[in-house]
Amino acid sequence: MYKRLSIVMFPFLLLALIGASVWGYLEHQEKNTILIKAENQYQRAFHDLSFHVDKLHNELGNTLAVNSASEPSYRKGLVNVWRLTSQAQSEINQLPLSLLPFNKTQDFLANMANFSYRMSVRDMTKQPLNEEEIKTLNTLYDHSKDITTELRGVQDKVITNNLRWMDVEVALASQNEVHDNAIIDGFTLVDKKVSAYEELNWGPGNLSILSKNDGKLLSGEEMTVDKIKQKAVQFLGQSDTTNLKVVENGGAASEYQSFSVVVPASSGSENDIHMDFTKKGGHLIYYMKSRTVQDKKFELRQARDIANEFLDQHEYKSMSAVSYDQYQNTANIIFAKREKDVTIYPQQVSVKVALDNLEVTGIQATDYVFGDKPRNLGSPKISAQEARKTLSKNLDVSSESLAIIKNELDEEVLAHEFIGTMNGNLYRVYINAETGAEEKIENIRPEQAAAVKAAK
Template sequence: MYHRLSSILFPIMSLLFIGATYWGYQEHQEKNSILIKAENQYQRAFHDLTYHVEQLHKQLGNTLAVNSTSQSYHRKGLVNVWRLTSQAQNEINQLPLTLLPFNEAGDFLSRIANFSYKTAVRDLSKQPLTPDEFKTMKTLYASSEEISKSLAGMQKDVLANHLRWMDVEIALASEKSNNDNVIIDGFKSVDKKVSEYPEINWGPSVSSMYQKRTINMLSGKLVTAEEVKKLAAKFTDAKNAEIRVVENAKGTEYASFSATVNEGNKKKLQMDFTQKGGKLIWFMNPRDIGEKKVDLAKAQANAESFLDKHGFSDMKAVSYDMFKNMGAFTYVSVQSGVLIYPDKLTVKVALDDGETVGLQANDYVYEHHKRNLPSPIISKPDARKALNPEMKVQTEQLALILNELGEEVLCYEYTGKINGSLYRVYINSETGVEESIEEMTPNDTKVASDK
């Protein structure tokens, strides 16, 4: 009996063993294939990064070498600097550096990219490079040489010792100390050097991009946690609800409060308030949203009723997006008939019953103030001349926007159709040049149309 049983089971077990071995071999081969592809990608990104930083250094030198009055070459050179820096940033993002301190170097490249772009896009024949900007470029030229040499040294070691990036990724993921790892030590060294560079004059347009919003930018007195509880109760009409308040970044210029309102069986409502002035900057009702039943017009009416109720007056919808049965309306403030785009906020409405379930008002809270608006210099007929003749204009109004230099400029805003698509075009009311253009959706047109 045992002989018969073994004669049956042995072939079956043999087949299972062979199958398991083959499956394991296939899994091993697939894993190796994935590892090889990842390693090749890392190696390519690193060598491309080394090359582009070297080219960045050379391009800065070429731009500085020409005559100081060669505006056309300065523009060309700065555009190339921006392109090379953008490529280098992209290659950094392809490397496993999320756990490795490389923030200083990444931020440095970002500032170079913004400096070169914002300088290149202006009319250099009217606003040539200033002595301070030439000084900044000389500093960047010297700094990029140092970074380039460090990366080139790392590249030489990587090639000579056949170092693998997968080892770096594994080491970082396992949080092990690798004092003798050439790649890790090399990037740490570069980041440390960049952090020790003296302060660079990037100019106001670039510096403003990295200016962090603090409570010092707001008006009003500092509020307490108890006062925030009252504000949260008033905002949610939940006076008897359990409200928990937590202070964020206590004792710093970024201090704020987070409030959670627990209304029994209902979902917890969450919101953030500024410490200075107690202004609401964020609200969310994270409930499940059912099937869509509310149309666009009803959702917009509810969003505007919500804004009026909570003191956001003189607002106009400019765009609309929908995601998972939730509609998001973007509003800007209106002053003397002018759309103020820096004063922007977003209202989210559940499309199952029309309830407002979210508010993002950070931009509005920090940027909203009464402005001394200039009068247009260019007439409406002259501004229209800057438009494509084939554009069928639907609306025209004044709008204050941020240009590519981060400056507020008064523009004529035109909406219209061309090549089968809807667009907003902004014409500078002082110079008559195009400041910006953006494509619209049919729903944008519906929510932005005057009622």
């Protein structure tokens, strides 16, 4: 009986063994194919990075060799520097360096890209490069030579010793702090060299990036946990602070310090209220009351009115709705500061309103709080009638007003804001009130068009 059973079962077992072997082989082949593909992508990104940094060094040298009176050549060189720097940043992001301290080099490249872009888009016939900017370009040329030399050294080791980037990924993912890997050592050395460079004068445009959301620039006194609790219950219209949970964020050396507040809901954590306040001044920058909105009973215009009234009752005064959106029966309305009939777009608050009962369920006010500063609005040098002449003849203008916006250099400028239709679409067009140049064009989505027209 057992003999007969074994004779019957043997072919099935043999087939199962062959099938398992084939399946294992195919899985191994597929895994190897994926690893080879990943390795090839890493190698391509690394060698492209080395090539583009080398080209960047040469392009900086070519730009410095240009006659100072040759504005088109300077612009072309700076555009190429910006393009090559952006490509180098992209290639760094494609490499498995997330666990490697390489942030100094990435910050350096980001600042270089921003610096060259700002120089290339401005009118050099009116504002040529000054001595400080030329000095910065010379320093960038010297530093890029150092980085190129180090990357070439790593590249030589990779080619000579057939080093693999997959080994780098494994080494970085391991728990060992000391990594015996030529690629890791090379990139670490590059970052150390960059961190040792003296701080460059990147110009005023970069300052806004580096100092954005600096809590030290805010007005008001330093808050404590107890004071934040009082701020929270005052905002919520309550008096009991016993169930509030407060956590302080950011160390003493951090530029951005805040308190996070959680108000537990009686029905469960799903409906907890979350709030964030700045440590200096105790300004509310975030509020969220999560809940499911089952149905829609009210319109966007009604939600806008409720949100506007809510902001006016708190510290966000003189706001005007500039953008509308709706998602899952919740209205998201963006308000901008209004001062002397001028809309200040850099100072915004986003408000969420539930369309079932018009309850304000969320606020995002970071831009408002950190953008609150004295502004000398002044008077436009170019009238609205003159600014209209630069618009397309096909644009049917429905409204015009003044606005403060941020231009391509991240600078605040006074502009004439025109809202009009063309080819069935609604547009916002901003014309610089000082120079008459077209600063920006925005397409207003169809679902927002009716609300925007009503607001204006």
